[in-house]
Amino acid sequence: MSGYLSATLAILCINLIFAYGIFVTAAAGQINLGGAGFQAIGAYGTAWLSASAGLPVSFSIPAATLIAALIGFLISFPVLRTRGVYMVLATFAFGEVVAGFLLRSPVFGGAMGMVVPAHIELPAIIVSAVVVTLLTFYLMATRLGLAMRSLNDDEEAAIVMGVNVRAVQVAAFTIGGAFCGLSGALYAHNFAFVEAQYFNSLLSIYVLLFVLIGGAQTAWGPLVGSLFFTLLPELLRIGGSARYVVFGVAIVLMMMLRPEGIVTRDLLRRLSPRQLFNRRPASGSAPRD
Amino acid sequence: MTDTPALAVNAVSKRFGGLAVIDNVSFAVPLGARMALIGPNGAGKTTLFNLISGVHPIDSGDIALNGRAIDKMPPRHRVSAGLARSFQNIRLMPHLSVIENIMLGQHTLADSPAALLNPLAWQRNSVWRQRAEESMRNAGIDVDPDAAVTGLPYGVRKKIEVVRALMSCPRLLMLDEPAAGLNPRETAELSTFLKSVGWEGLTLLVVEHDMSFVHDLCDRTVVLNFGRLIYNGPTQGVQDNAQVREAYLGSRRVPTKEAGRVA
Numbered sequence: 001m002s003g004y005l006s007a008t009l010a011i012l013c014i015n016l017i018f019a020y021g022i023f024v025t026a027a028a029g030q031i032n033l034g035g036a037g038f039q040a041i042g043a044y045g046t047a048w049l050s051a052s053a054g055l056p057v058s059f060s061i062p063a064a065t066l067i068a069a070l071i072g073f074l075i076s077f078p079v080l081r082t083r084g085v086y087m088v089l090a091t092f093a094f095g096e097v098v099a100g101f102l103l104r105s106p107v108f109g110g111a112m113g114m115v116v117p118a119h120i121e122l123p124a125i126i127v128s129a130v131v132v133t134l135l136t137f138y139l140m141a142t143r144l145g146l147a148m149r150s151l152n153d154d155e156e157a158a159i160v161m162g163v164n165v166r167a168v169q170v171a172a173f174t175i176g177g178a179f180c181g182l183s184g185a186l187y188a189h190n191f192a193f194v195e196a197q198y199f200n201s202l203l204s205i206y207v208l209l210f211v212l213i214g215g216a217q218t219a220w221g222p223l224v225g226s227l228f229f230t231l232l233p234e235l236l237r238i239g240g241s242a243r244y245v246v247f248g249v250a251i252v253l254m255m256m257l258r259p260e261g262i263v264t265r266d267l268l269r270r271l272s273p274r275q276l277f278n279r280r281p282a283s284g285s286a287p288r289d
Numbered sequence: 290m291t292d293t294p295a296l297a298v299n300a301v302s303k304r305f306g307g308l309a310v311i312d313n314v315s316f317a318v319p320l321g322a323r324m325a326l327i328g329p330n331g332a333g334k335t336t337l338f339n340l341i342s343g344v345h346p347i348d349s350g351d352i353a354l355n356g357r358a359i360d361k362m363p364p365r366h367r368v369s370a371g372l373a374r375s376f377q378n379i380r381l382m383p384h385l386s387v388i389e390n391i392m393l394g395q396h397t398l399a400d401s402p403a404a405l406l407n408p409l410a411w412q413r414n415s416v417w418r419q420r421a422e423e424s425m426r427n428a429g430i431d432v433d434p435d436a437a438v439t440g441l442p443y444g445v446r447k448k449i450e451v452v453r454a455l456m457s458c459p460r461l462l463m464l465d466e467p468a469a470g471l472n473p474r475e476t477a478e479l480s481t482f483l484k485s486v487g488w489e490g491l492t493l494l495v496v497e498h499d500m501s502f503v504h505d506l507c508d509r510t511v512v513l514n515f516g517r518l519i520y521n522g523p524t525q526g527v528q529d530n531a532q533v534r535e536a537y538l539g540s541r542r543v544p545t546k547e548a549g550r551v552a
Contacts, residue, residue: 138408140410141408141409141410141411142405142406142407142408142409142410143392143396143399143404143405143406143407143409143417144405144406145410146385146389146392146393146396146409146410147393147396147405149382149384149385149389150382150385150393152384153382153383153384153385154380154382154383156344156380157376157380157381157382158382158393159343159344159364159365160342160344160364160368160374160376161368161393161394161396161397161453161457162364162365162368162369162396162397162457163365163393163396164365217384265384265386265437266437269386269435269436269437274435
């Protein structure tokens with residue numbers, strides 16, 4: 001495999017895990033615009049544990065993932081006191097605080113960043129992405145996943161159905177934090193270098209776009225969104241500097257044509273073999289979103 | 290009365306700002322009864338439902354479900370304690386399918402971590418799904434269980450909401466205008482269905498404007514006006530009650546042809 005191809009594949013897998021980290025909270029109705037902060041925690045966590053503390057990768061990556069999960073758990077309590085656009089701002093602020101903290105911490109190399117000597121190869125990254133994808137599909141199939149989706153639709157009605165709203169939201173933030181952290185840890189060991197400037201708000205916006213453009217209704221959404229966002233800019237390289245324009249137009253078109261994301265439940269329903277080969281057209285599946 | 294009532298509302302008050310929306314309301318719903326809660330628009334019927342189900346906290350008084358105080362419980366514990374409700378405007382989850390909406394109604398029955406992490410969507414033969422499909426059939430909901438709820442006719446969605454509320458096996462089922470927007474045939478079907486569900490001890494409290502529906506279904510009626518209870522007695526006598534007539538029509542002289550439909 002060429003270096004270019006394997007590098008692109010690694011970015012795709014890391015982006016996919018990162019996108020699932022944001023998707024898990026989005027599926028439960030919460031927008032997390034602090035993704036880069038969680039990813040930075042995972043990246044710096046493993047960087048410090050492996051480069052400074054000399055621990056093996058097999059320990060530092062899971063440990064960094066758990067640290068990000070713990071931070072996700074803790075930060076969910078103040079964040080969940082806010083709603084709507086204020087929640088977006090609160091998570092955004094969290095991301096900025098993490099980046100600012102890292103930039104001013106000599107332990108983490110400050111603005112110089114950290115070199116991460118321990119390298120991990122592509123197969124390990126692919127396996128991680130597959131595991132996270134399967135875990136997310138599994139989660140969305142469970143009753144907990146059903147409760148999460150119900151919160152996204154109508155929180156008040158979900159309360160009256162007996163759903164423990166706060167517990168479900170905290171769980172979503174914790175799992176989301178873990179996935180973002182894992183993506184950061186893999187990034188650190190794959191690129192051998194971390195710097196706080198990389199984990200900026202633009203990164204948080206991009207990963208949120210992966211999810212929103214791909215579709216936050218099903219676990220297929222982030223998969224399609226990550227593919228779209230990772231591969232389209234690469235394909236557009238042929239077109240030179242015009243690619244940014246084309247890419248931007250493509251995003252706008254997606255938002256206009258598929259406001260709920262590329263993959264919706266409705267699309268999956270129509271594409272399901274049951275529906276395609278069913279003699280009796282399902283009653284009441286008429287109006288589409 | 291020696292029997293513990295299914296629902297006992299005792300001296301409950303609620304103010305929004307300076308406005309007393311519910312003012313010292315007391316009544317009891319006997320176990321197994323089907324009671325109607327009626328009143329003119331803005332009388333506080335839905336607010337009272339919200340107070341009982343815990344959407345809003347009460348200011349004073351107390352509420353007991355089967356003799357157990359519930360007014361300080363979070364809403365989800367009230368569901369576990371045996372309370373279920375529907376909403377005035379259909380509040381089905383638009384992105385969930387019919388069967389997923391109904392299975393959401395079983396949420397409080399799945400109270401172990403194993404039940405929460407059970408991949409429902411992958412098990413087409415799980416007991417949960419079978420029970421939900423059976424309830425659909427019993428209620429005469431003849432649609433594809435995996436269809437989107439958003440495309441379904443109003444009457445069907447209304448039925449799904451009632452079935453969803455029944456999935457938690459409640460002791461007290463509170464329905465907020467279940468017959469609103471239904472055609473006469475659907476209304477009659479709903480009434481028959483609600484009478485047939487009656488597992489032992491299921492108590493109904495129904496907010497409704499359709500008086501023929503109320504007469505058909507409910508033996509007892511309470512009437513609210515401006516947040517106060519003005520009538521508590523048999524449904525039969527409600528239209529002859531002077532205070533009730535005044536509340537609805539503002540006059541004591543009532544043309545008899547209005548008697549069929551108070552609202």
